Amino acid sequence: xxxxxxxxARDVTKHFAGRVACREVTFELWPGEVLGIVxxxxxxxxxxxxxxxGRMTPDAGSVAYASASSGVVDIHGLSEARRRLxxxxxxxxxxxxxxxxxxMGVSAGANIGERLMAIGARHYGDIRGVAADWLDRVEIExxxxxxxxxxxxxxxxxxxxxxxxLVSNPRLVFMDEPTGxxxxxxxxxxxxxxxxxxxxxxxxxxLVTHDLGVARLLTHRLMVMQGGRVxxxxxxxxxxxxxxxxxxxMLVSSILPV
Amino acid sequence: xxxxxxxxxxxxxxxxxLLADKRRGDRSVAEVSLDQIxxxxxxxVDRVMTEGSCYDRALAALAIKQARGDLIEAIFLLRAYxxxxxxxxxxxxxDTSRMVAERRISSTFKDVPGxxxxxxxxxxxxxxxxxxLAAAAERPEAPTAPADTAMSLPRVGDILEREGVLEPAPDxxxxxxxxTREPLVMPATRxxxxxxxxxxxxxxxLALGYSTQRGYGNNHPFVGExxxxxxxxxxxxxxxxxxxxxxxxxxxECDMVNQFAGSHDVPPQFTRGYGLAFxxxxxxxxxxxLVDRALRAEELSEAATSPAQDEEFVLAHSDNVxxxxxxxxxxxxxxxxxxxxxxxxxxxxxxxxxxxxxxxxSQAAE
Amino acid sequence: xxxxxxxxxxxxYAYLDEQTKRMIRRAxxxxxxxxxxxxxxxxxxxxxxxxxxxxxxxxxxxxxxxDDTLKVIDQGADDTTNxxxxxxxFARVAGVATTTRTEDATIIxxxxxxxxTPLKEGQILVFQVPIPEPLRMLEPRETETxxxxxxxxxGVMQVSLYESIARHGRISKSYNYPVMxxxxxxxxxxxxxxxxxxxxxxxxxxxxxxxxREKRIYAVPPHTPVKSLDFDDHPFEIExxxxxxxxxxSRESFLDEMIVDDAGKRMFVCSDTDWCQERQGxxxxxxxx
Numbered sequence: 012x013x014x015x016x017x018x019x020a021r022d023v024t025k026h027f028a029g030r031v032a033c034r035e036v037t038f039e040l041w042p043g044e045v046l047g048i049v050x051x052x053x054x055x056x057x058x059x060x061x062x063x064x065g066r067m068t069p070d071a072g073s074v075a076y077a078s079a080s081s082g083v084v085d086i087h088g089l090s091e092a093r094r095r096l097x098x099x100x101x102x103x104x105x106x107x108x109x110x111x112x113x114x115m116g117v118s119a120g121a122n123i124g125e126r127l128m129a130i131g132a133r134h135y136g137d138i139r140g141v142a143a144d145w146l147d148r149v150e151i152e153x154x155x156x157x158x159x160x161x162x163x164x165x166x167x168x169x170x171x172x173x174x175x176x177l178v179s180n181p182r183l184v185f186m187d188e189p190t191g192x193x194x195x196x197x198x199x200x201x202x203x204x205x206x207x208x209x210x211x212x213x214x215x216x217x218l219v220t221h222d223l224g225v226a227r228l229l230t231h232r233l234m235v236m237q238g239g240r241v242x243x244x245x246x247x248x249x250x251x252x253x254x255x256x257x258x259x260x261m262l263v264s265s266i267l268p269v
Numbered sequence: 270x271x272x273x274x275x276x277x278x279x280x281x282x283x284x285x286x287l288l289a290d291k292r293r294g295d296r297s298v299a300e301v302s303l304d305q306i307x308x309x310x311x312x313x314v315d316r317v318m319t320e321g322s323c324y325d326r327a328l329a330a331l332a333i334k335q336a337r338g339d340l341i342e343a344i345f346l347l348r349a350y351x352x353x354x355x356x357x358x359x360x361x362x363x364d365t366s367r368m369v370a371e372r373r374i375s376s377t378f379k380d381v382p383g384x385x386x387x388x389x390x391x392x393x394x395x396x397x398x399x400x401x402l403a404a405a406a407e408r409p410e411a412p413t414a415p416a417d418t419a420m421s422l423p424r425v426g427d428i429l430e431r432e433g434v435l436e437p438a439p440d441x442x443x444x445x446x447x448x449t450r451e452p453l454v455m456p457a458t459r460x461x462x463x464x465x466x467x468x469x470x471x472x473x474x475l476a477l478g479y480s481t482q483r484g485y486g487n488n489h490p491f492v493g494e495x496x497x498x499x500x501x502x503x504x505x506x507x508x509x510x511x512x513x514x515x516x517x518x519x520x521x522e523c524d525m526v527n528q529f530a531g532s533h534d535v536p537p538q539f540t541r542g543y544g545l546a547f548x549x550x551x552x553x554x555x556x557x558x559l560v561d562r563a564l565r566a567e568e569l570s571e572a573a574t575s576p577a578q579d580e581e582f583v584l585a586h587s588d589n590v591x592x593x594x595x596x597x598x599x600x601x602x603x604x605x606x607x608x609x610x611x612x613x614x615x616x617x618x619x620x621x622x623x624x625x626x627x628x629x630x631s632q633a634a635e
Numbered sequence: 636x637x638x639x640x641x642x643x644x645x646x647x648y649a650y651l652d653e654q655t656k657r658m659i660r661r662a663x664x665x666x667x668x669x670x671x672x673x674x675x676x677x678x679x680x681x682x683x684x685x686x687x688x689x690x691x692x693x694x695x696x697x698x699x700x701x702d703d704t705l706k707v708i709d710q711g712a713d714d715t716t717n718x719x720x721x722x723x724x725f726a727r728v729a730g731v732a733t734t735t736r737t738e739d740a741t742i743i744x745x746x747x748x749x750x751x752t753p754l755k756e757g758q759i760l761v762f763q764v765p766i767p768e769p770l771r772m773l774e775p776r777e778t779e780t781x782x783x784x785x786x787x788x789x790g791v792m793q794v795s796l797y798e799s800i801a802r803h804g805r806i807s808k809s810y811n812y813p814v815m816x817x818x819x820x821x822x823x824x825x826x827x828x829x830x831x832x833x834x835x836x837x838x839x840x841x842x843x844x845x846x847x848r849e850k851r852i853y854a855v856p857p858h859t860p861v862k863s864l865d866f867d868d869h870p871f872e873i874e875x876x877x878x879x880x881x882x883x884x885s886r887e888s889f890l891d892e893m894i895v896d897d898a899g900k901r902m903f904v905c906s907d908t909d910w911c912q913e914r915q916g917x918x919x920x921x922x923x924x
Contacts, residue, residue: 092786099790117798124797129790135800135866157801277714278723348680353646356654452675452850455778581776591685591848595765598686601717605710605747605906608892609809609828612874617803 015077017042017183017215022072023062025055032058034239035072042182045209045216047230047247049223049262055239056219057187063217064104064185065094079182099126103176103184107191109168112175113160119146119171120156126179145174149204166197170204177208184216190225202228223262227251235259292337306330315519315548316340320589321347322449322468323354324518324547341470345590351449361503361512362441365522366424370498372549375425377491377526383422388497390551425494426524426541435493435526435539455581462564462584463557467545469587471553477577478559486575488562490542493526497549521546523554527562530569540569649696650728655679659697659852663843666854671816672784673767678850688721689847691744691763698759698843699725699742704732706740711748711889711906718746737909747810749831751888751910754840756857762825764846767853769813769823789821792864800869809874815862816855824861830873830889835861878903883914 016039023036033055040046048056061067063074065086074086079101086094098104106112113122123142124132132138143156149170151163160168169189176184189205190198206229209216220226226233226247234244235256243256254260293300307314307330317329321344329347336342372388375381387393429435445460453465466474481487502516523544531537542562544554563577576582586592647653655677662676681689699705705725709718713735721744722733734740737752746763754760766772770780773791783789792813799807812829816822824835825844835842835855842855855861863871879886881902888910890903905911 091782095786095788099788114794117794118801120801121794121798125790125794128793128797129788133793133865133867135797136868138797139801277716277719281716281719345680345684349682352655352679352681353650353652355652451677454675455776581778585777590680594685594687594689595848596686597684598765601687601746602710602715603747603826604891605828605889606810606826608890608906609830609874611892612876613807613809617805617807620804 015083016040017044017077018063018217019075019083020063020072021075023059023069023074024071025058025062025067025069027058031055031239033062033236036234036241037072038234038241038244040183040215040217042215043213044232045214045218045230047226047233048217048219048236049221049226049233050236051221051262054236056221056236059236060185060187060217060219064102065089065098066104076183099129100179101182103179103181105169105172105176105184105186105189107188109160109165109172112172113168115160118157118159119151119163122160122171122175123178125175130179141178142174145178146171148208149174150200164197165193166201169193169201173201173205173208177212177214180212182215184214186216186218188220188222189218190222191220198225205229223251235262292335301334303327303330303334306333312549313338313340313343315546315550316471316553317343317347318547319550319553320344320468320470321351323347323351324516341589341593345593348590356450358504358506359444359447360515361505363500363502363520365496365500365520366422366427368422368496368498368500368520368522370422370496372498373422373494373496375492375494377425377429377493381423381425382428386422389549422496424524426526429493429526429539433536433538434529436530436541438541453584455584457580457584459561459565459568462580463543463545463561465584465587466557466560469557470589470592471550471556473587473589474556474560475552477563477583478556480575481559481563481577486563486566486573486578487528488540488542488559488571489528490559490562491526492555493524493541495521495523495551495554497521497551519548521548521550521554523551523558525555525558525562540565646728648729649699649725650682651679651693651696655693656697659693662852663694663697663854666843666852667841667856669820670855670859671820671822671853673846673851673853676850676852678847681847682724683720685848686765687717688744688746688763690845690849690852691746691761691847692721692724692845693847694761694843694845694852695725695742695744696729698761699729699731701729701731703729703741704734704739705729706734706737706743706909707745708743708748708750708907708909709746710891711750712908714908735909736913747826747828748889748906749827749834751905751907752913753834754838756839758840760838760840760842762827762842762844764823764825764844764851765848766811767823767844767846767849767851769811769821784820787819792821796864796866800866806865806869806871812871813864815864817859818862821864822853822855822861828874828889829863829871832861832863832871833873837861876903880905880911880914883911885911885914 018040021037024034025032036059048059050056058067062069068087075083076086077083078097104112120139120142123145124138127138127141143153146153146156151167151170160171163171190201193201202225208214209229218230230247232245233247233250234241235250235258236242237258243250243254243259250259251263254263307326310333313333314326314329317332317340318324321329328350332343332346335346370386372390373383373386375385426435426438430437439459448461448464453461499517499519501514502518503512504515505512525542527540527542529537529539540562542558544557544561546553560577560583564580564583566573566578573579658677662674666672666674678690678693681692683689683692705722707713707718707722709715712718725731726733737743737750740758742759742761743750744761749760768780770783770792773795774780774783796806810828811823811826812832814822814824814832814835824832837858837860839857841857844853865871876890878890880888880890881904883905885905889906891906893902893904895902
């Protein structure tokens with residue numbers, strides 16, 4: 012599958028009640044790449060992410076994904092059944108608010124084990140073992156395995172959400188502001204965690220963020236969005252160190268020096 | 270020596286006798302007649318017909334008498350009877366613009382063509398108990414203007430619609446799904462929702478409608494029009510091929526005018542909520558209209574955040590015959606299920622106590 | 636004003652009109668063709684309230700004929716008030732023979748138990764079902780549970796069993812224990828104790844399930860695999876008692892616990908009254924026309 016991009020977006024466009032949320036977005040994502048989408052709130056980046064991940068249907072354009080077993084598929088042409096299966100096996104989606112990506116009413120172990128159980132895992136001890144292993148990998152104390160996420164801090168919930176997604180070894184992970192709303196120090200640790208996981212697991216990802224520091228740390232390539240359009244794209248370091256577009260320059264220069 | 274309880278049949282028979290006795294009450298008191306119920310407790314009859322989904326005053330009155338005034342029980346009786354009635358077809362849609370209205374009001378304009386006809390309503394009464402009603406007395410008949418079937422009461426809604434400020438009423442396309450014959454399937458279409466709401470429990474809808482006014486999904490309602498009166502029911506028999514009037518029924522209709530929708534490019538229009546009930550039932554028709562409009566949230570691109578806007582929640586729990594049955598069925602024996610649970614709870618307790626004992630022992634040993 | 640005696644004469648055989656029976660039979664056929672799948676049907680209001688077995692009654696009314704022999708049980712007993720009420724209903728509107736003997740019945744309508752006496756080919760077991768959707772308590776939305784069944788997305792159910800083990804050390808579900816039917820659909824076997832689940836597996840009888848209020852019918856045809864959900868290392872287990880039946884001595888049947896005095900003294904008795912009486916050697920023939 013190395014001759015086809017993992018994800019290919021062409022002219023993805025989406026309107027909301029007369030307003031254009033994202034317009035003619037085109038890009039390719041290759042295996043092992045982490046693509047960042049940055050912009051201020053209202054730039055259309057979350058809408059774009061939702062269109063890419065099959066959560067919303069674009070009004071125009073297409074999104075193609077090179078699946079593990081069926082070749083290249085048109086995400087929005089798939090039946091709901093196949094799209095949902097894809098979402099639970101080959102993809103991951105890390106929500107900004109971990110509560111949306113977790114079952115708050117069941118234990119951490121159940122949360123992590125769910126994808127395994129969904130594809131037929133039936134040995135409680137083994138499932139528990141894998142879940143415990145993942146808790147360790149995302150740096151949550153092992154004695155929290157039977158606790159519910161309602162008792163977790165925001166940072167811990169986010170880690171749990173990451174584990175829940177990665178347990179099925181997804182090929183592509185979508186992330187929507189994965190560290191948004193968390194304390195700065197907590198953010199830093201989660202970013203480190205993500206960076207480690209992405210490298211060790213050779214994950215491909217599309218990451219939406221308004222935080223250029225997050226983009227710098229995690230992404231290989233960057234797309235800058237303004238008013239629904241991609242105004243600049245390229246290698247992350249190049250875009251951030253030598254921004255061409257006026258908007259990107261404005262974004263970069265407004266980072267407060269530490 | 271324990272003897273298993275038997276004689277269930279006899280117990281039931283005695284229970285039924287006791288019930289019949291209670292229903293009749295003190296034999297020295299005159300028995301209530303169906304005509305009395307129909308005439309003097311008419312609003313109860315109206316409710317039973319509406320939620321019983323069957324327009325028949327005599328049957329509804331009988332159900333109320335049999336149910337000792339418990340209206341939900343009466344509604345159940347009428348529905349069960351309705352099940353046995355043969356169905357020979359569907360009427361033509363009611364044309365309420367042909368209503369001979371006893372009452373017609375609008376809150377959106379001070380005056381409307383045809384006038385604000387107050388009719389019989391509790392709205393202008395002072396809620397002071399009238400002790401003169403404790404005794405029978407001669408009551409003079411109120412003077413009424415002659416029924417003017419030619420008088421036109423143009424709909425406020427039509428007037429607003431012609432101007433373009435109110436969304437058009439939806440067209441009637443084909444034969445709607447019949448909720449009394451086919452199961453409710455979600456997501457539901459608006460005709461199905463309206464059927465569900467019109468036979469839904471008045472109290473439930475009232476509470477939900479009320480909640481929208483208090484901020485749980487507010488849709489800024491105004492009463493465009495309420496009209497109450499008699500409408501003809503038309504039917505096209507196969508043999509004739511044209512419509513004939515087979516009955517006249519009283520209905521209450523409420524058109525709500527709600528929050529306008531629109532945007533930068535689409536000119537805004539007020540939106541509608543609709544309520545309909547048999548007989549004179551304004552509270553029901555209004556509550557229904559509020560909930561109808563709330564359930565259109567998704568269609569009108571509004572965020573559906575409140576219970577009244579949650580279609581599955583509203584439609585699944587509006588039927589008081591279903592609700593009453595399931596709530597009260599808890600009175601049926603459940604001792605086998607309970608026994609299963611007891612077995613589990615006892616086993617778990619044994620395990621927990623054993624574990625605690627072990628811990629206590631090992632702690633003592635330290 | 637309709638005359639009651641005329642009303643009685645005016646009811647169709649088995650109360651429901653032929654159109655309705657036809658509609659229910661179509662739903663039953665569809666259900667039998669797709670074991671474990673919940674078929675929506677246009678359930679009617681019946682003379683008994685929702686919750687009292689209107690689904691079971693409608694199924695029975697649609698299939699019963701003059702040659703049938705009907706047994707009705709509730710909690711395993713023929714003489715609980717509701718079983719009596721339903722049996723009388725059918726005796727009146729279907730003019731059918733009734734019995735308390737499982738062996739002699741062609742149709743057995745039941746609430747919350749499966750008869751202890753093994754069923755035979757040709758017998759039909761009609762279950763009264765309150766909540767047909769096994770995923771309902773995990774996911775309240777009908778639109779979502781329908782999708783989960785269609786896509787065989789049953790992770791949420793297995794998660795609930797996992798959670799039970801994590802919390803209690805065992806799967807604590809004791810009745811209405813979910814099963815996988817024919818390897819395809821997860822089904823609620825109705826609130827029978829898990830003790831009865833094994834009887835459903837490859838039963839030679841036809842199992843029909845009716846939920847009147849929720850308006851769903853489902854079925855398990857004879858000889859169909861029905862497997863209770865579990866984990867490999869926490870296999871499905873049925874209830875056991877240390878006591879035996881105080882009347883017949885049975886150690887193989889589901890026992891009811893009776894509290895016999897103020898001091899809390901208990902006695903255990905077979906829940907299945909017919910089974911118990913057979914074992915005691917009482918042949919309570921009750922064939923009535």
